[in-house]
Amino acid sequence: MMKRSFSENTEQKETPAQQRQVRDHEKTLKEMTAVECVHCSDLEDYYKDTAHLLTLNYDLMKFIFSTSAGSKVLSPGRLFVICHMAHRNSVAVLLRSESPPKVPAVTLTVLVLCSENMVQRNAGEGALLPLPVHELSVPQGKLSHEIVNIAPTDVLYITNQRLALKDPAAMLKPKPPLPGGKKRPEEGEADELTQQLMVIAEKMNQKDEVTTIDPKKDLKILDLDFAEKWSQYKTIKDRLRTYECLGCPDLNAHYGDTYVRKSLHDKVQKLKYNLSQQNLSLLPEYEQRIRVLQRLMYVDHDRIVQLKGRVACEINNCDEVLVTELIFNNVLTDLTAEQIVALLSCMVFQSKINDEPCLTKALQEGQENIIKMATLIGETQMECGMTEPVDTYLETLKFGLVEVVYEWARGMPFAEITNLTTVEEGVIVRCIVRLDETCRDVRNAARVIGDPLLYKKMELASELIKRDIVFAASLYTA
Ligand SMILES: [Zn+2]
Structure with missing residues (x-):
């Protein structure tokens, strides 16, 4: 608001290091070309929608898990679809949720389906940024699982399914392997769960549908801000299926290129914004405006x-x-x-x-x-x-x-x-x-x-x- 009132008056003054960065990035950007592909004419819009969708999902999950209604779904056995590090669109079952003291958010411990030879990689910055995923990941090769701690915002879908658990606490305790390849009961249970998750993932992919809980009906979340975001989320989600670029055989590569270019573009925008904010604070009029806003109690x-x-x-x-x-x-x-x-x-x-x-x-x-x-x-x-x-x-x-x-x-x-x-x-x-x-x-x-x-x-x-x-x-x- 304050920024907007003054944007026309802002004179760009040099803040050398940042200015140089902007110039360098802009040069790199110029050298990057947009994806040229007959299938991908609507890829840019698709990218925007997926990026927006993930931001909305982040906000929605953060809200759901902060409410008491949300904590109801947090009981062990709940089936999620998660996106965490190397696990993308993977089905997972909740083993434990806990709120450690002094940490504002809950930590979820889940057992997630993966393949035995899945390469663990630290996906690094931007790893959770939009990826064109419409299918659940179904491991190729020998089935395996991993037990990981995730944040609520790593959850993509809260399904309406629950699996019966016998002894989740035992599964959480790491133990050395038994001699002769024998298995402890809890290891057997983890294997069983892995099998169940595989069947579920395949079934969901066949039906092309994940049945999720409805925050309004099932959790009685009536917050208006939440409702607005939820309806935006659903609109975008329906729209995503209509994109032509989904038919591109190289979508992943083309999407990746777009991601690199767009994130650099966003970085430049952010730098420029910071620079203009710095300049803004030099204006005497800005100070007067702040006084007005303080007097009217818009800022303290x-x-x-x-x-x-x-x-x-x-x-x-x-x-x-x-x-x-x-x-x-x-x-x-x-x-x-x-x-x-x-x-x-x-x-x-x-x-x-x-x-x-x-x-x-x-x-x-x-x-x-x-x-x-x-x-x-x-x-x-x-x-x-x-x-x-x-x-x-x-x-x-x-x-x-x-x-x-x-x-x-x-x-x-x-x-x-x-x-x-x-x-x-x-x-x-x-x-x-x-x-x-x-x-x-x-x-x-x-x-x-x-x-x-x-x-x-x-x-x-x-x-x-x-x-x-x-x-x-x-x-x-x-
Ligand atoms: Zn393409």
Whole structure:
């Protein structure tokens, strides 16, 4: 948020070592060519999706295992699919879960299926980054297993299956081999489990399906943030199967090339971002802005982002401080979805018009409240040393389309809408399309503060404005 406010003013100043790194990496990047392959035209998008999917999986698993509901599935015998070091997409059974003192996360000890001659390799940095895996790994050659400690975030799927265990504790204790190749009972059990895992992996591959638990139904996880990520996860997962590059016989190699190039690209972006952040802190205006944010309690005295700051970070398409203040001061609470979306248009619509819109009492009050809130922000900015006069700040709000958007959200046909205003059709359409993004921002902000009512209202608002001509009319928005 703070960064965004100032990005235009940032002057790039040299920080020599990092600058050199950026230049070197960029040179290397230029020499790398994108994969040229007839099958892999959509590989870049596929890579993006897989990378995103793994990030989501990481967050989801971290959350699940941090809840008490999640710890229910942690009982020994639970069947997972894991991705850990050399074990990729491998089935594993949970033997033990424990939370060592002073360590925030649980450690899972699992017995994982592998082949006897599987080469153990330390996969190193980036090992858990996206790989195109759609099948469970089925060992070739003689079956074996390994008992490993993993983090919850190494779990790819929590299946709804459990295996019966006789003596998991015994399996965990390392013992020297018995003379004559004899086996202890627990070694026998481990072998049996390995056989069972093999049968399960083959069956899952045949059916092309892993039946997982449903966090919402089975674990009753109702957290809104989690639900949003879970639905994104499912959408991407379904989409992954539609990629043409999956038909490429050299997908692994081509994917690997893309991975190398993309991760270098990301590294450069990160370096550049750090550099610009360093420059940013040199600006006096940055300090003034920080004072504003401290005064309004977006960051604390140590500049640590507070709840308000987190909410503001969700707002990408309009004045994030104003929207956050509206939310925190309950200005939107008693309004209907139609009224909220209409009023939000004051931050999206940008032209000055002389129409005299005819507003209902609630909308008038809403408008007054927004102006009051903006005045407070403007005054705080002045007090903290910023130079923009309050009036100039207030002039950025344009209420000219409030009535139009209100009637549109209430279902008035587009042809009639245009009679309410002198604003051009194309401008109205663009404003409404952008408002949909704003609704999404406010919805996400509501998720962050845990306001399910506002969340639902914003979802409804999105639905109400997404009608016929406006969202079909690509001629205006293209
Ligand atoms: Zn290819």
